[in-house]
Amino acid sequence: MKKMSKTISKSTKQKSRLSVLIVDDNEQITKLISSFLDYSNHDCTVVNDGKEGLELIKTNQYDSIVLDLAMPECDGHQIIKTLQKDDPDQLKKITILTASNINDDAVKKFKELGISGCLQKPVDIDQLLSNITKASS
Amino acid sequence: MIRIKQALFLIFGITSFIIFYIGFLNFLTTQDNEMGLIILIFSGIVSSGTFFATFYIANHLTKPIESLAKRMKEFSENNFISKNSLDDKGISELTALHKNFEDMAQKVGNTLEKEKQLNLKLKEMDKRKTEFMSMISHELKTPIMPIMGYIQLLKKQELMGNLNEKQLDALNEISIASEKLQKLIQDVLMAQKIDLGKLSINKEIVDSKDLLEKTFKAFNPICESKNIDLKMSLGQTSSVYSDSDRISQIFSNLISNAMSFVPKQKGIIELGTKDDNEHITFFVRDNGVGIAKEQQKNIFKKFYQVDTSSTRKKEGSGLGLTICEGIVKTLGGKIWLKSSENKGTTFFFNLPKAKIQVDKIHP
Incomplete structure (x- = not known):
């Protein structure tokens, strides 16, 4: 049922609001993505700190999560590691968005963990949205 | 191969033997016994003198040469020679040669050492340059994301409201420039990867x-x-x-x-x-x-x-x-x-x- 509604939302690019969490320490980037999601009629929660991000993932149910890797203190790798231990089901909702160079081996490793997608900054925002949608299904 | 010592002894040994032999022949054949004896003694002194002189020269000639050869080898191996261990009593030309070689070796050694240091420094600088470039290009990727993202967003007029022709034109110019910038950053990063041998290949x-x-x-x-x-x-x-x-x-x-x-x-x-x-x-x-x-x-x-x-x-x-x-x-x-x-x-x-x-x- 859920899957079907997602397919519809994909094809019509309308409705079926997603609730999306964006974890990135760069405020400009979170603002960009949240604005775009907002205009595209999705609900968006923004957090600029890894630790808080992890808390939110644990306490709330999001449809899709956009995660930066390089963040001070608690970085994306740590979040992934913790989720892998505590709540591996969350991993498939994650789209990694990073400026770091990730080689093919790393991408493969993330895929094996079940992570939905791995994007490099700067990213085409339409592509990001389609990844976010894909991760929520 | 013949050694200097052997050559000297061969030449002066034969010479002294001939001198002594002539003296001896003279002693046997001469009528004047007294004169023959004097010549015999004289030739004996000359030939033994030659013999000892040869011994002396040979020693003082070969020792410094051997030591010079050893030090040259040392220098070629280490680009460095130890301090002088030769006394000044030997043959003066050889002592001078020794000294000159030492001076030269020290100068060359110093230059080489400096060059080595310089090379290390250059390598270090090159490494830092590479690191700096990769840091810079990485840091550039982050701000270019909102630039390109907002350009893309502004172009979505159905979401952001309509732009007039002038605004669209301006937006296009920004868009072209940011794409060039993006390509430049990608190129620099790519060149860095190649430099560092980190280019991933999927065959x-x-x-x-x-x-x-x-x-x-x-x-x-x-x-x-x-x-x-x-x-x-x-x-x-x-x-x-x-x-x-x-x-x-x-x-x-x-x-x-x-x-x-x-x-x-x-x-x-x-x-x-x-x-x-x-x-x-x-x-x-x-x-x-x-x-x-x-x-x-x-x-x-x-x-x-x-x-x-x-x-x-x-x-x-x-x-x-x-x-x-x-x-x-x-x-x-x-x-x-x-x-x-x-x-x-x-x-x-x-x-x-x-x-x-x-x-x-x-x-």
């Missing part, structure tokens, strides 16, 4: 015909829009075990290069392959301004741009060909060019046909 069986046709299709629209005639000449089709994405990157760089050098009217770019037993050679030929002989050897150097002030300013990072060369080398091939001024340039690159590919088709 698969690549069919030369497929690859060429894909490249042709990808570039035909932009060439058409610029009134450039893009041609394709398929040689014999063969396959290589290589990375098709990387090969496409090479083509993309070479074609972009060619596009900025062909004449505005009747520009022609031709893609093709050639085949020999061990390699498959791809080429990109243009009918552009060509590259002067003296510039050809520099063309693969980083940030080098052919000076075309007389014709047209070329834009770009100056990294395109460096990147091409780096990728080709990583893929085990070679890149080169043929060009004559005003007639055009052809860039060739070849890739080895892998013979062990069979077992890798089905991993």
